[in-house]
Structure formats: C-alpha cells, structure tokens
Amino acid sequence: MPFYIVQFLTGLASAASLFLVASGLSIIFGVTRIVNFAHGAFYMLGAYVAFTLTDRFSGALGFWGGIVVAALIIAAVGVLVEMALLRRIYHSPELFQLLATFGLTLMVEDLVVLIWGPSELLGRRAPGFKGAVDFFGQNIPSYDLFLIALGPIVLGILWLLFQRTRWGVLVRAATQDRDMVAALGVNQKWLFTSVFAVGVFLAALGGALQIPRDAVHHAMDLRIIVDVFVVVVIGGLGSIIGAFVAAVLVSELNAFGILIFPKISIILVFLVMAAVLIVRPWGLFGKQEGPARRTPGLTVNPWRTLTSGEQLAATAALIIAAALPLFSGNYALTIGSEIPRWRACR
C-alpha cells in the first residue's frame, strides 16, 4: 500500500510542472487565440537560463532567485516575441500562426545548442530539498513534495489573479469578445502582451523548476509540448482548473500505467484523451465555443493578389525552374529542389 501512495505522490509531482506549462498555454490561447507551438521552447529556455543562473550564483538565494529571475527573463523575451512576431499574425489563419511559432521553436533549438553546447546539462539540486523522505520504507524525494505543494499554490494564485483583479476581469472579458473590450476603451495590444508574458512566465517557471530532477537539453521543448497539448485538450482550452485536473490525470496515468502496461503507457494517455473528446468534445472543463463573435469589417485578408509585375516575375521564375534540368548539373538540381522544400518544411 505505501508503494501505491508513493507512486501517486510521484505522479502528483510530475503534474506540477506540466500544469504550470499547460496553464500558460491555455491562458495565451484563451485571449489571443494563438496556438502557441513555441510554448515548449520557452519552457526549455527557462530551464537553460535557470541552469546558468543557479550554476553561477551559489547558495539558497542563488538557486531560488535564479529560478525566478530565469522565468522573468524569459517572460521579457516573450514580450519581445509577442511585439515583434505575434502582433503581426493575430488575424492570420491558424496555419500561419502554427508555422510561425513552430519556426520559432526550431530556431530556439538550434540557438540553445549554439549557446550551451550539445551535451545534456545537469542542474543543481535544490538547497533544502536534496534528499528523500522515508515513507513506510519507500523513498519519496523531498523536492517532489515541494512540487506537490507548489501546484495548488500556483493554481490559487492564478485563480485570485483572474477573479480578483481588474487585469483578470479584462482578460476573461477579452477571452470571450476581444472587439467589445476594445470598444469599451481598453487597449488590447497591451492586454495581449501582458497575457503572453504571464503565459510565458509560467512555461519558463515550469522549465526552471525541472532542473533539479531533469536533464537540461535541446529536445525538452518537443517532449513537453506533446504532453501539454494533451493536457490542454483533456482539460479544455482556456480553463485553468481544467489544466490542473488534466495534468494530474495524465501524470497519474503515466505513473500507474507503467505498472500495468510498461510497454504502452504512452498510448494510454492518448486513449484517455480520445475517450474524453468523444464524451466531452470541449474537454473536461471547456465550454462549447459560442458562434465566433467577430465584428464585421475587421477581418483581414492575408492573401493579396499579385500585381502584374509580380505575376511576370513569378512566371519567369517558374519557367527558369522548370528549365533547370536542361542546362544544369545534378548539384544545381538538388539545391533547386531543396529550396521549395526548405521553404515548406523549416
């Protein structure tokens, strides 16, 4: 019996970081309607920057300060990204947004290898939470207990933030009807930016808090983003409580799944997701989207027909490309065929 309790607690500890990252994604989506694929990249950057800061500054203050400062730094980076990139694509089709944020993820992956090198990095253990606590003969890491406590605390803080502050009321209003919020004199730009900053802060904090138990490496982002999407889908997009419940559900499924089906534990989670979606298509705590409230006249056409000059250039380009095999070697052909592929894939 103690084993199952410890296994349950271990699951809860894994849920904490997952919840932080998922709630950030959910909040950002709720207001900006951007499916932020780069969310995992911010999680990873949080871990890397926290690694550097906690490595550089010793002591308990160095560690805990490093974690928080890392999350703040990445939140600031998030603000820059929002202002430079996302503001331009809020009205674009989802696919554009997904591509843009996915491209960002790939850039960040290359960037961290350039800055921090290709090897896995081992972060410091948390001062005061280095060992394990004996629980009827089972060991449970004290840091896990810290994470277990942290999850509900963050949930509570977020709840207060959204229910008890003007900012929270505006965010919830904008989640439902952005244009009306603007029509009441609220500058959405800064509202969106601040929401994005909070979401990124949560992701980076989730990443930074992993350094005592995880390896910091360049593929952390894709590893977490899949789980996070599953959590957000199960919990319901835009719901923070949903993110919390789903994070616990997914983590416990992992923790107990490996006992029963060690080889297919990963599939179990997706099976549950499918089941939830059949019963509740908007997730456990999600609400059915009302008919999209958009103000007529505010839709932007992302496509523009080419001018005649541009059409001519495009035609010429096509002819040259088509004629390439006539006069160039294999190498040119490969490069030539790589160009459109590259544009499409990376």
Next chain:
Amino acid sequence: MQRRHFLGASLAIALAGLTNTAMAQSEIKIGEINSYSLLPAFTEPYRKGWQLAVEEINASGGINGKKLVVVSKDDGGKPADAQTAANELVSSENVAMLAGTFLSNIGLAVSDFANQKKVFFLAAEPLTDAITWAKGNRYTFRLRPSNYMQAAMLAEAAAKLPAKRWATIAPNYEYGQSAVAVFKKLMSEKRPDIQWVDEQWPPFGKIDAGPVVQALAQANPEAILNVTFGADLVKFVREGNTRGLFKDRTVVSFLTGEPEYLDPLKEETPEGWIVTGYPWYSIKTPEHDAFLKAYQAKYNDYPRLGSIVGYQTIKSAAAILAKANSTDPEKLIAATEGLSVASPFGEITFRKIDHQSTLGAFVGKTALKDGKGVMVDAVYKKGSDYLPSDAEVEKLRPKE
C-alpha cells in the same frame, strides 16, 4: 527587385551546376546521414571525427589520387526522412556509397533502402542485431560492436555477480528491445538460476523517471540492466540516486561509459556500474595516441566515442573505396568482405559471413573522480571474441 534577385539566384545555381560537373571527374563522394539535429551530443563529435578523417585522407593523396568528399544530411531522427535523404544522395549527388546513421530504426530503414536500390551502405552506429542478422542484406555493413557483442561483453562480467533477481530498463524502440532480449538470452544461458522480476520500457526521450524508479525499487531486484542513454539516463540516475535505487544493487549498463553519456552526470555519477564505454584518458596504445593527438590538435577538445565512430567510418570507407578502385556496389562488397583496416582501437576486420566489423569496446566500472564520472579498470574487448559461432550466424542471417 524581386525578379532580379531570383534571376541572380537561378544563375548562381546554374553556374554551381556547371562547375560541379567539371569537378566530378576528380573526386569520390560518400553520402553520409545522421540525426544531427536530434542528437547533437553524439553527432557533433561524430562530425568532427569524420571531418578529421577526410582531412587526413585528402592530405595523403585522397583515394587513388581522387579527392574524397563527404556529403552530409540530417535525418532529424525520422526513418522516413533518412530514406528521403538517402534517395537524394544516391540520385542527385551520385554518391559512391552511403554511410552513417545512429538510431537503430533509422539504420534499418537505410539498410532496407540500400538493399532495394542496390547501394553500398556502411552503418556507423546503429546497434541492433537485426541490421547484420535477421534483416541483414548483402549491401549493408556495420562498424560498431552490435548489441549482441556488447551484451556478451557485459554478460561475461554480470554472470559472475551473485545477483539472482534482475530487472531491466530500456528505451521502448528497436535498440532497447534488441539489447534487452539478447542480454536476457545470454545471461539465462550462463545462469539458469536467475529470475527476471521487472521490466520498464520508458518511451525514448520521454522517461517519466520518478514512477519508473519507484516501480523498479518495488520489484526489489538485486541487479538492474540499464539500456537508457542521453537525457533519459540523466533523469533515471538522478531519480535513482534520490530514491536510493542503486544502493546495494549492481547495475549493468550499455554505453554508459561513453563520454557522451557519462560526462553530463557529473557529481551524480553512480559508482560501480559495469558499463561499456570509451575511457579515452586511460588508453595507452600508439594507434589511439596518434588519433588523440590529431583530434586534440584540430579541435582543442577531447574525443567522445562519436568521434571514434565518425573517424573510423570514413577511414573504413576510404579503405574500401581504395581497395575496390571502383564505385560499383558489387566491387565494393567484394572489397569489404574480409577487409582489415587500422583503427584507433587496433586492426579491425569486416567479416564476410555477416558484414559485421570486429571493432570492440571497453568494459569497466564507473567511478566518481573530482566531481566527474570516469571509467576505471577498463579493458578493451575485441569484437571478434564476442560473436557467436559461424554456424549460428548462418542460421541467423536470411538466405540470399
């Protein structure tokens, strides 16, 4: 502006094509594929290794007077991308042979491609036994000691342990499954008295280490076989240390002594694990000294096992091409079967019977020294000593 830009680009491509055709007469190309973006911890030293080899080969006159060129592609860790890359290398680049790959499932995918398209393929790293045995084909050769060979080296030491209750943990894909299966088989032959009490199969790169460690501890094994590596290994070791999993238990572990995987563990390095690996700091042979000196001089960094694999892959490929003096796949196969080449670990031979090289590995124990993980009591095990008999191999390999 836009149009001029494009015309310029087209012209550049066309010119590049012309010069390329002119140069093609005097060079030999090897097409190389690896998971550069997915596994930089291995592939960066690997790339440095093969670049050093290319430099050395061309400095000493190339291949029968022709310049050696390696065209390298990233498969991103996906078998389908690896096959696409292989196809491009063969059809667009006219490479004489394919080489490389790391992950076992990708190695198998490229091997399959090589068999279908009748292209010579020298697999560098993928460890699965299938690549030379169950799914072996006449176009594919493999450099690194296979799972069977490493398992045999480890089982030799593991069988001497008193432990009877064993648990296993391995990444849930071709390599992990193959390693566990062959280790179990070899151990059970040597020690019919042992019991397998638990097995954990975390998804590759996605281990949820806490629950996995807890589950292993609950099974209360006396010894554990580990096949995880990279980030999974780091998480497994950390959770294992915190939860006391390794206390009073022996761990036998594939690859953990390789600097790629041992170095990141730093002060968390568990002591006394029996591992295969590469203790570059304690190898004192003239062949290795020469390699080490050249590598450190060029890169101002120490080599990882990936450096050896990259270096030896291209060195072997060059020897094959030189001996065949042709790029015809059949001549390359004929040249490779039974070919002996020098390596930093001593002379190795590509076996005719199953196309496996006899490159060996070091077996030793992990230890913590000045806050860093090292391999101690390391002994080089020749690959040729850890392969099954020819009669058995004949049975394992499909008839052609």
Next chain:
Amino acid sequence: MKLSVQDLNSHYGPAHILFDIALEVGDGEVVALLGRNGAGKSTTFRSIIGLVEQRSGRIVFEGKDVSHQPTHAIVSRGLGYVPEERRIFTELTVEENLEVGRQPRRPNAPHWTREKLFALFPNLGEMRNRPGGRMSGGEQQMLTIARTLMGNPSLVLLDEPSEGLSPKIVEQMVDAILIMKKEGVSIVVSEQNLHFAKLISDRAYIIERGRICFGGTMAELDARPDIRDAHLSL
C-alpha cells in the same frame, strides 16, 4: 459641437456600404439615426469608433480629428458605444461587466459610479453577482448601457436600444435615456421605431442604403410625411 462626421465612406471587403455620410451632434443633444434594417445605421456607428477598418472621411470628436485612431483610443476619449447585439460578457457577473467598462473620470462628462447606475437600473442592483449569460434580454440591454456609462462618456452611440424589448422595458429605457440626457450626456440613438425616437430625440437623420437622405428637427420630420413613408417602415 460634440461630434462632426463628414464624407464617411465604409467598405466590407469589396462591398461599399456607406456613402459620404455627414452628421453632427451638439453638446447635450439627443440625435436619432433612423432607417430600416440594413440601411447602414450600425455600420455608421462602428465606423465612427473604428471597428470597421476600411473607412475614410473625417470624424471630429470634441474638436479632435479621431479618424485615424484605433477603437480603444477613440472610446477612451469619452465616445461611448452600445452595440445592438449587446455583447454582454456572459461569463462575467454584472459587477465584472461594469468593471470592464470602467474608465477614469472626465472633467467634461458626468461621472457614473456603480451605485449611481444601480439607481438608474434598479434591476441590475438586485443581481450584482449574476453571470451576464443568465439574464433576460431587457436586463442585458440595461447592463450594456450601464457598462458603457462606466466609461464616463460625454457622447454615447446607442444602437437600437428598444429592439426586441417588451413595452414595459422600453418605457424604462426611455426614462433612463432621458436621465442620461439630463445628466449632460450627448446621445446618438439609432432606431427603426419612430415612436420611440420621438420620445427622446431633439433632431433626426434618416439613412437609406448607406446615404443620409434627411436631416432636421423632429418637428421638421413630422412636417414631411412623404419622407417618413418612403424611408421608414412603421
């Protein structure tokens, strides 16, 4: 002059909706914008506060040209907007809906507090913590007006406030608009209901197919039954 609109043209994509709209609102005036369904009343309002992106023309509010400003900037100058569809935040309570509308006090406009608005719309005061989604149409109409008043506007664009309401609620609405007028808020109210407009307005414009085809006092409109019959459905 509170608001002056000249040469206002608007498009939805390729469709040209408004043609050279011109209208003026004086300080403390209530002006009706009359017209049938689809005549362009709502588009006129949306264009004035910048919710229609493709628009041209000159919009001067309190002596400032706001034609090129974004919606939130125009609104936070004190130009309030009450949409026809009400657009209540259904997840938010009555008090929270009012909070979204809250803006700092303005020297040249009446100041509204929650308590003052609850006095104006007593129904709302009884359901302060009820989510907007669980209110009747009439209550929602009151809330949407109250929400805009929380911004202390000096001018309110009121889009069809009587639409779909019971006669009893319409009466309350008339009272509320007259109180707003008394407090000093200038109002432009769009209506199909001429009777309702007459009760509250000083002047009227008639819009038909995106063009203003009449402008004058209510008395002048009364004197032209031909115009009334041609452009308004009674």
